[in-house]
Amino acid sequence: MIVPLDEAVRExxxxxxxxxxxxxxxxxxxxxxxxxxRQGRRDLTLVRMTPDVVYDQMIGxxxxxxxxFSWGGNPGVGSLHRxxxxxxxxxxxxxxxxxxxxxxxxxxxxxxxxxxxxxxLRGYVGTDLxxxxxxxxxxxxxxxxxxxxxxxxxxxDVTIVHAQRADRAGNVQLWGITGVQKEAVLAAxxxxxxxxxxxxxxxxxxxxxxxxxxxxxxxxxxxGGARPSYAHGYYARDNEAYRAWxxxxxxRDAFAEWLRxxxxxxxxxxxxxxxxx
Amino acid sequence: MVTATGYTAxxxxxxxxxxxxxxxxxxxxxxxxxxxxxxxxxxTHAPGLWMVYESGTLGAEPDTLPxxxxxxxxxxxxxxxxxxxxxxxxxLQPGRIDVGFLGAAQIDRYANINTTVVGDYTDPEVRLPxxxxxxxxxxxxxxxxxxxxxxxxxxxxxxxxxxSVGHAGGPGGRERLGLRGRxxxxxxxxxxxxxxxxxxxxLTLVSVHPGTSLxxxxxxxxWDLAAAPDLRTTxxxxxxxxxxxxxxxGR
Numbered sequence: 001m002i003v004p005l006d007e008a009v010r011e012x013x014x015x016x017x018x019x020x021x022x023x024x025x026x027x028x029x030x031x032x033x034x035x036x037x038r039q040g041r042r043d044l045t046l047v048r049m050t051p052d053v054v055y056d057q058m059i060g061x062x063x064x065x066x067x068x069f070s071w072g073g074n075p076g077v078g079s080l081h082r083x084x085x086x087x088x089x090x091x092x093x094x095x096x097x098x099x100x101x102x103x104x105x106x107x108x109x110x111x112x113x114x115x116x117x118x119x120x121l122r123g124y125v126g127t128d129l130x131x132x133x134x135x136x137x138x139x140x141x142x143x144x145x146x147x148x149x150x151x152x153x154x155x156x157d158v159t160i161v162h163a164q165r166a167d168r169a170g171n172v173q174l175w176g177i178t179g180v181q182k183e184a185v186l187a188a189x190x191x192x193x194x195x196x197x198x199x200x201x202x203x204x205x206x207x208x209x210x211x212x213x214x215x216x217x218x219x220x221x222x223x224g225g226a227r228p229s230y231a232h233g234y235y236a237r238d239n240e241a242y243r244a245w246x247x248x249x250x251x252r253d254a255f256a257e258w259l260r261x262x263x264x265x266x267x268x269x270x271x272x273x274x275x276x277x
Numbered sequence: 278m279v280t281a282t283g284y285t286a287x288x289x290x291x292x293x294x295x296x297x298x299x300x301x302x303x304x305x306x307x308x309x310x311x312x313x314x315x316x317x318x319x320x321t322h323a324p325g326l327w328m329v330y331e332s333g334t335l336g337a338e339p340d341t342l343p344x345x346x347x348x349x350x351x352x353x354x355x356x357x358x359x360x361x362x363x364x365x366x367x368x369l370q371p372g373r374i375d376v377g378f379l380g381a382a383q384i385d386r387y388a389n390i391n392t393t394v395v396g397d398y399t400d401p402e403v404r405l406p407x408x409x410x411x412x413x414x415x416x417x418x419x420x421x422x423x424x425x426x427x428x429x430x431x432x433x434x435x436x437x438x439x440x441s442v443g444h445a446g447g448p449g450g451r452e453r454l455g456l457r458g459r460x461x462x463x464x465x466x467x468x469x470x471x472x473x474x475x476x477x478x479x480l481t482l483v484s485v486h487p488g489t490s491l492x493x494x495x496x497x498x499x500w501d502l503a504a505a506p507d508l509r510t511t512x513x514x515x516x517x518x519x520x521x522x523x524x525x526x527g528r
Contacts, residue, residue, distance in 0.1 A: 024332050024361055025347025049361070050409075073406030075345035076308055080406075087404045099393075102331060103365040103413040110362050122370050123413045126442035126454040132398055147455060176352045177332045180361040207358055230349055239344045 001170040001213070005220040008192050009035045012217060013044075017157040020047040020188065021054065024179030025075060026232060029162040030054045031225035032194050037061040037263050047156055049105045049180060053228070053245050056080040059095060060255050061263070066096040068154070070105045074249075077242050081249040091252070099133055104151045108135075109180050111153035112187025118150045125149065159188035162226045163211070164233060165202060166195045170213035173202045176232030178209045185211055194222040196234050205233075282487060284514050286467035287426075288522060289486050291317060292514040294378075294424045294465040300325035304376045305369060305414050308346045310424045311378035313525060316342055320521050329374060331410040333359040342525050365410070369417050372457055377418030379411055381425045383436045386479050386500045387450070388423065388443030388461035390415065391436035398438060408440050415441035420462040427466035433499040444478035468494045470511065474503065484509040 003011075013019055013036055021029050033054040036044075045066040048055055052074060058064055060082030072083050086095035100108070107119035120139060125147075130136050139150040161181040163174035172193045174181065185191045193211065198221045202210070228241035248254045284292075294314035298304055300323040306315045308330075316339065319326040328337050332347035336356030343351055352358050359367070368374060382405050383391035392411060396402030415421050421443075425431055443461045444450050451460050461480075464471040470484040482494055482504040495502050514522075 025345045026332070026349070026352070069407065071407050071409035075347075076343075079404075084404045088401060099407055101408040101412045102361065102410040103370070106362040106365050110366075121366070121413075122417065122457075125416065125456065126439065126445055126450075127408075127412050128393070128398075128439045129408060129412065176349065177334065177347050177358055178360055179332065179347075182360065183362060209360075232349055232352060237345070237348055242344070 002166070002168065002198060002219045002221065005031060005035050005194060005222050006039070008218040008220045009039055012158050012190050012192050013041055014157070015041055016043045018045040018047060020154070020156040020159045020184050022048060022159065022161050022179060022181050022184040023226065023229065024050060024177055025237070026177040026179065026230055027162045027174060027181070027226050028052070028054060028229035029160045029194050029225065030227060030229060031222045032160045032162070032192065032220075033058055034263055036063060037259070047154060049102055050075070051083065052080070053242060056082040056245070056249055059083050059086050060092070060249075061259055062092045064095060066098065068098040068100070070100045070102045074242055074245060076239070077246055081246075082255060085252070098135060099129060100136070100151065101129065104136065104149075105154070106180050106183070108151050108154040109183035109187050111151075112155045113183040116153060118152050120148050120150055123149050154187055156184070156188045158190040158192065159184045160192045160194070161185060162194045162222075162231070164196050164231055166193065166198050166219045167202050168198060168200065170216050170219050171202060172211040172216055172219065173205065173208055175205045175208040182209050182211065185215060190217045191215065192218050192220065194220045194225040196223050196225070196231050197221060282513060284519055286486070288519060289511065289514055290424065290426070290465055290467045291522060292518045293470060293486075293511055294422065295321065295518070297422050297463055297465065298323050298326055298376065302375045303327040303329060303373065304378055305329050305331070305374045305410070305418055307379050307411070307414075308343070309380055311380055313342060313522075314424055315378055316525055317518070317522050320525070321518055329364065329368065331361070331364060333361055333364045335359060335364070335368065365413060369410075369413055372417055372419065374417070375419040377414035377421045377458070379414060379421060379423050379441065381423055381431065383431055383433050384423065384425060384443070384464065385433055385436045387445060387447060388464060388473060388480055389436050389439050389445065390423065390441040390443060391438045393438040393440045395437055411441040415443070415460065416456045416458060418458045420459045423461055423464040425464065425466055427468045427494065427497045429497060429499045432497060444473055447478050448476065450478065468497060479503060481505055482508060484511045486511045487513050
């Protein structure tokens with residue numbers, strides 16, 4: 001249940017998986033994303049409402065074949081240039097995209113968590129997303145005849161989130177802006193939660209979300225695991241790091257150097273063996 | 278650039294946008310220029326402005342400008358922090374938010390907004406961040422205010438991608454699509470203010486900022502821009518508004 005991060009990623013994330021790392025600005029599981037890069041995972045379908053810096057890094061490192069998302073940018077700073085380079089120039093290889101709105105993605109997770117095949121919302125009508133995204137379809141209300149929009153459930157093979165605390169039994173507690181993490185975990189076949197700390201007992205906190213241990217496959221204790229995003233009550237968002245990412249992201253060589261030093265600790269990048277269990 | 282008037286084009290844009298918000302308004306706030314303008318309004322003439330960010334922070338009262346829509350200061354100061362499905366399904370979708378405050382990468386004469394791609398979707402010249410919350414904000418808020426710098430690059434005859442619907446193809450366009458909100462009622466730029474003509478729904482210049490001419494605005498617009506017969510000059514920012522704005526932006 002409580003395992004080291006590298007072991008958890010090795011066991012739970014497989015080449016070709018559909019993987020959701022969620023966190024709406026707050027509690028982004030950055031360290032887990034870096035571990036996925038370090039272990040050289042390939043052909044992933046990456047799902048996330050707001051792919052930001054960590055997805056830019058995973059895409060630039062070649063982990064992703066496909067991206068399902070609703071807003072891909074560096075919040076308050078600008079564009080993600082590894083994401084752009086993949087879409088505009090196919091570098092390091094082409095990236096398929098499946099593009100939604102936030103309301104659509106949130107409802108897709110809700111359907112996934114609810115055991116339903118699709119969700120209904122008022123959305124997308126009149127936009128060009130309808131023509132470009134096959135997972136957006138019109139539907140008529142059987143009771144009122146109103147024309148609405150349907151989107152299919154999202155059920156990731158694995159969802160990864162970061163939280164403030166877990167207890168030793170693997171019950172997870174998060175608070176502050178909790179985004180879509182509960183739905184993303186409940187929608188997934190497997191889940192990994194990185195936490196700031198493992199404690200003996202979970203003191204209640206106002207506005208908390210608790211994920212009972214039975215829906216959490218593994219917990220890894222990773223203090224600072226959400227940096228440069230933040231963990232409410234632990235550390236603040238490192239806005240300067242988001243600004244600084246822009247220059248690294250713009251340049252393939254600077255990005256390669258970042259991979260070498262920040263991910264592979266200065267050692268040449270090698271691909272780990274396939275997991276055997 | 279600060280001109281002889283003592284304020285920049287961005288500053289009069291932000292101040293003018295802030296003035297379109299009132300104290301009894303619930304406002305869905307996008308990050309960047311909309312957030313700066315909404316925070317300015319709350320600190321000046323609209324102390325009761327209820328700011329909602331898509332991160333689920335309802336009634337946020339940040340003491341500094343957030344860089345992202347989910348900065349910690351928003352959660353710490355909010356009346357309530359709700360999940361992302363809740364903010365869209367329970368708050369935005371039923372029409373509980375009066376004003377949606379949006380930016381744009383491209384906007385056309387009917388105030389349709391593109392934040393997705395410049396160029397062809399499958400082979401874009403520039404891949405932009407995408408939709409985020411904007412399509413449903415544009416559909417479901419009581420009305421929409423757009424804040425965007427004006428140039429021929431942004432004010433185009435036809436947007437490359439309709440990310441968020443404005444007045445669709447013209448009169449009756451929103452009604453035919455079944456969109457509940459009134460759509461864009463005002464577009465505020467660094468040159469002036471545009472509003473949809475009541476009959477044609479086409480964006481029409483109603484106000485120019487001091488020192489800007491109608492020809493200047495037309496030169497920065499990619500369609501044959503109409504001007505209101507009683508074209509006004511925007512009231513310049515007051516010293517008080519500028520002081521608060523500069524305390525927010527740190528200049």
